[in-house]
Amino acid sequence: MTNLRTEKRKRKKKRKGLKIFLLVLLVIILLIVGYLGFAYWKTTSTFNKIHTPISGKENTGVALDKKQPFSVLILGVDEREGDKGRSDTLIAATVNGKTNKIQMLSVPRDTKTLIPGYDSNPHKINAAYAYGGVKMADATATQFLNGIPFNYYIKINMEGFRDLVDAVGGIEVTNEKEGLSLKGKSFKKGKISLNGEDALTYVRIRKSDSEGDFGRQKRQQQVMSAIAEKALSTGIIWRFDGILNAIGDNIETDFTMTDITRIAKNYRGALSNVENLQVKGEGGRDSGGPWYFNVSDSERARLHDELEKNLD
Numbered sequence: 001m002t003n004l005r006t007e008k009r010k011r012k013k014k015r016k017g018l019k020i021f022l023l024v025l026l027v028i029i030l031l032i033v034g035y036l037g038f039a040y041w042k043t044t045s046t047f048n049k050i051h052t053p054i055s056g057k058e059n060t061g062v063a064l065d066k067k068q069p070f071s072v073l074i075l076g077v078d079e080r081e082g083d084k085g086r087s088d089t090l091i092a093a094t095v096n097g098k099t100n101k102i103q104m105l106s107v108p109r110d111t112k113t114l115i116p117g118y119d120s121n122p123h124k125i126n127a128a129y130a131y132g133g134v135k136m137a138d139a140t141a142t143q144f145l146n147g148i149p150f151n152y153y154i155k156i157n158m159e160g161f162r163d164l165v166d167a168v169g170g171i172e173v174t175n176e177k178e179g180l181s182l183k184g185k186s187f188k189k190g191k192i193s194l195n196g197e198d199a200l201t202y203v204r205i206r207k208s209d210s211e212g213d214f215g216r217q218k219r220q221q222q223v224m225s226a227i228a229e230k231a232l233s234t235g236i237i238w239r240f241d242g243i244l245n246a247i248g249d250n251i252e253t254d255f256t257m258t259d260i261t262r263i264a265k266n267y268r269g270a271l272s273n274v275e276n277l278q279v280k281g282e283g284g285r286d287s288g289g290p291w292y293f294n295v296s297d298s299e300r301a302r303l304h305d306e307l308e309k310n311l312d
Contacts (some may be wrong), residue, residue: 039240046244047257054135054153054254062151064262067097069311073141073150076158076220077129087129088158089135089220092145094310100269103200103310104132104224105277105303106217112292113144134252144295146304148311152255160250161197161203164227167242170195173202177215181208199223213293214278220278229271277306 078088
């Protein structure tokens, strides 16, 4: 009889332990489902906020689910209250999901070029955004590159750049130069960790760099690649709320949420194979006028061919 009672107590304890385990499991499942539901809602609302197609431009979207190559115009704009600003950074990027290769071409902001739709005089390429927003900057970049079209664009507020770096938990880059400094902040040579404020300073350095604007362009490309890799890394999902807040406050694009999902799935391998292209030219003043970076027609043709090759 005693053995029977003991056995019953054991079974009750087992059932009680099983109920506790199932309850904990249920709570975990509910938390995950609730989290994913919130994540989906948050992501959707963020992309609804930043999705801004270029007015009057024909839809040039590509078959991202089939790894079709595509091009992106990346504009880094210094926008302040009451000032539309100019495109401090202009990068033409091509992405090939079949060869897993990304090209990033930084066009110097002082590059002399015509601005379609404004007037018949040459201007600095960074003025295109100030004169006609993303639409005019897009048309000007295509004209400068002898007809390379842009399927998409991303406009980043450079002041909010630091928010994005902080949102992914900081980044690591390799500084290849000694003596880089700006406003009392210096960066040692080698691998360095950057928070948002440091990253913004790092990409703005120009005068203490022997390569001047070209060195700054390389660092901008370097930091953007580091942010992208960190944002797509496993475990970063726990920071997704901060990332989406930073994106929603500082970015405009004609990418949709579906586009980004397909790119993350089908083009991820290209992130580790980035080719940085450089515009060759000469700086100078025309008859005592403003300083320009002058690019020859043959150089523009060369850049066109390089980008076209990666676009198949």
